[in-house]
Amino acid sequence: MDTWQPPQTAPPSEGPLLDTFGRVADDLRISVTDRCNFRCVFCMPAEGLKWLPKDEILTFEELTRLLGIFVSLGVRSIKVTGGEPTVRADLPTLVSMFREAGPELDMSMTTNGILLDRLAEPLALAGLDRVTVSCHSLMPHRFEGMTRRDALDKVFAGLRAAEEAGLTPIKINCVVIGGENQDEVVDFAAWARRFGYVVRFIEYMPLDADHAWERAKVVPSRQIVDAIGRVFPLVSEGPDHEPAASYRFADGAPGGIGVIASVTEPFCETCNRLRLTAEGQVRSCLFALEELDLREPLRSGATDGELASIIRTAVWRKWSGHRINHPDFVQPERSMSMIGG
Ligand code: SAM
Ligand code: SF4
Secondary structure: OOOOOOOOOOOOOOOOOEOOOOOEOOEEEEEOOOOOOOOOOOOOOOOOOOOOOHHHOOOHHHHHHHHHHHHHOOOOEEEEEOOOHHHOOOHHHHHHHHHHHOOOOEEEEEEOOOOHHHHHHHHHHHOOOEEEEEOOOOOHHHHHHHHOOOOHHHHHHHHHHHHHHOOOOOEEEEEEEOOOOHHHHHHHHHHHHHHOOEEEEEEOOOOOOOOOOOHHHEOOHHHHHHHHHHHOOEEEOOOOOOOOEEEEEOOOOOOEEEEEOOOOOOOHHHOOEEEEOOOOEEEOOOOOOOOEEOHHHHHOOOOHHHHHHHHHHHHHOOOOOOOOOOOOOOOOOOOHHHHOO
């Protein structure tokens, strides 16, 4: 059994954030809260989770200082996420602080969209470039079943506001679950064409807090591409820097589709991601079983150099890839909303 062994060597003390497999981490997901106003069935239980106490969450100043260090280490793009990032009070102020720390950063946000109708404009003015809005059904009743919130109209209003604020191109994240919404993939593609969205279909991953994930509910991305391609012929855009394999419509219609095949076609070999949780743990993989703490050293006077060295170590210790498809797979203790997807 080829279980992961941490490297015995030390990371390089300069240059890009490298791991022992030669991958460079330059894309950071920053979770700004573990809280959420939805209860998606594939993520969180109906009663929610035990939220972190406020004093355990990094402050705006702490998050911004860490971001500055990540940028000095070569991070070029960030995704603000959560939990639901828009429930963090005064988010536009944080985004403007991030923009100051990284004027050249590509900065986007993943959100459930419910508060975007009032936040899109202030976020765009604060320096956010784009949004990805999660939407798992275009049918109000089914949307409510999957998110446990009757909120599809609010999400549509949020999407309109994002468009008006110029937070474009808009991406849509749609988690596809067998027996729930897989019959909607062609409707999503038609919707993408109508509004110019890039809809990314995500395979259901074993990161739900309820541990209800079953392999039988994973809809292979290949099937999704084939089903859409039969109705709207697709042209592959080839590999890009995203985990999604992207396709445009052969007839030149606006928008496009992408598939994130984390389970059936893992893309670990080219992964350039790194994650910071809301309470300051750095994780080198969604499925990592270890994380390194930045908050305690940050709060007890560590220098930027010392914090950078912890980040370098976390990346250096990144494993070759997740083990979802191995018999020894262990689901991480943190579920998706506590990591920052
Ligand atoms: N609350 C925001 C949202 O839902 O967009 C951002 C955080 S959420 C954890 C990030 C992404 O992870 C969302 O697109 C969500 O649909 C997706 N996600 C959550 N649980 C998942 C699971 N078990 N498998 C695959 N994707 C999941
Ligand atoms: Fe909240 Fe996003 Fe998880 Fe849904 S997927 S419960 S919106 S964190």
